[in-house]
C-alpha cells in the first residue's frame with residue numbers, strides 16, 4: 001500500500017509551500033543556528049480552574065488573587081505530573097503506563113513573513129499515533145470504532161485505543177487577564193469533557209447558554225465569558241457581551257498540529273478559545289467522512305492506489321490510515337461488497353478544501369523517527385483576522401504548549417506552565433531573527 005504515501009508530500013515540502021518568495025521553508029531551514037529551549041510538560045489530571053480555587057488546593061487564595069503558579073510550583077513539573085498521572089483525587093481514571101512528564105525541545109525564529117517553530121518530543125509508544133478512530137462495518141451499519149484511552153469503553157476493553165498524536169500552541173498577547181500567570185489553567189473547567197462534574201449530553205442540551213452557542217458538549221473556555229465568580233460552564237454571558245470581549249482581543253489563539261487530520265497535507269488547524277474552543281472562520285483541512293442522514297461513508301480508499309478499499313484492524317500501525325481526498329480516495333460505493341470488520345476513517349483530509357482564517361497554518365510538517373516527533377511550523381506574522389493573535393516584531397507573547405500522544409485526547413495531555421516568547425524583544429524564549 002505504498003501509494004498511500006504518494007501525492008503532494010512526495011513532491012517535497014518546497015514545492016508545496018512555493019509562492020512565498022522571501023519566506024523560509026521550515027522543513028529546509030538550518031535549525032542548528034536557532035537555540036533550543038527545553039520546556040517540561042506534565043500531566044495535569046483534573047486540576048481545573050474550580051479545583052485550584054477550592055479548599056482542596058493549598059494555593060487557592062493566592063490563585064484567586066491572580067498569583068503565578070510558579071511562585072509555589074517552580075521546577076515541580078515532573079513531580080506534579082508523576083503524582084497526578086497515578087490514581088489520586090485529581091485522577092479518577094488513571095491510564096496504565098501513561099507518562100507523567102515529557103521534555104519538549106522548542107526553537108523559535110522569524111523573518112519578515114513568518115514566525116517559525118520547531119518542536120521535538122519522545123513519544124510514549126514505539127510508533128507514531130497517526131490513526132484516528134474509524135467507523136467499522138458490522139454487517140449492517142457503520143459504527144464508531146476505537147477511541148482515546150480515557151474513554152470508558154476503552155478502559156473496559158470494549159474498544160481499541162486509537163487516537164491521533166497532537167502538538168498544540170496557545171498564544172496570549174496580554175489580552176487575557178492572568179494568562180501570563182496561570183496559562184492554560186484558565187481554560188480548563190469542571191464540566192468539560194473527561195473533567196470533574198461532567199454534565200450529561202441532555203443536561204448540556206437543556207442549558208440556555210449552550211442552546212445559544214449551538215454546542216452539544218463543554219470544551220475549553222475563558223472565565224471572562226461567564227457571569228459568576230467561579231466561571232461555571234453553564235453561566236454564560238450574552239452573545240453580545242462575548243462578541244465585545246472578542247473584538248477587544250480578550251481571547252487566546254489555539255492551534256493544533258494533528259498527526260492524522262492535518263499532518264498528511266502539511267498543515268495545522270487554527271482555532272481560538274473564548275466562550276468555547278472554536279475553530280477560526282473558514283474551513284479546516286479535515287471534515288467528516290460520514291453522511292449523518294444516510295449513516296454511510298462519503299469516501300473509501302481507492303483500491304487502485306491502496307490495494308484495498310477499506311482497512312482491517314491489523315493494518316493499523318502498519319499502514320498509513322489517512323484518507324486524503326483526491327489522492328487515495330474514490331466516492332463510497334454502497335455495493336462494493338462490504339464485509340463485517342471493514343474500517344473507514346471518520347474524517348477525510350484535504351489541503352485544497354481548507355480556507356479562510358482556519359487555513360492560516362499551511363506550512364507545518366511533523367516527522368516521526370526513532371521514537372521522536374519533530375514538527376516544524378511556519379505561522380504568518382501580522383495576521384489581521386479577528387480570530388487570530390497577530391505575531392509582531394518587537395512584541396512579547398505568553399505561550400503555552402501541549403502534547404497529546406499515547407492515544408489520548410481532551411485532558412489526557414501533557415502541558416506547560418506559561419512561557420514568554422519574544423520576537424525582537426526580551427523573553428524566556430527569544431526568537432532568532434533570520435537573515
Ligand code: HEC
Nearest residue numbers: 047052058059062063067068069071072073080083182185
Ligand atoms: C501560594 C502557593 C501556590 C500557588 C500560587 C499555587 N499552588 Fe498549587 N499547590 C500549592 C501547595 C502548597 C500544594 C500542595 C502540595 C503538596 O501537597 O505537596 C499545591 C498542590 C497543587 C496540585 C496538586 C498536586 C498534588 O500533590 O496533589 C496541583 C495540580 C497544583 N497545585 C496546581 C497549581 C496550579 C496549576 C497553579 C496555578 C494556577 C497553582 N497550583 C498555584 C501551592 C500553590
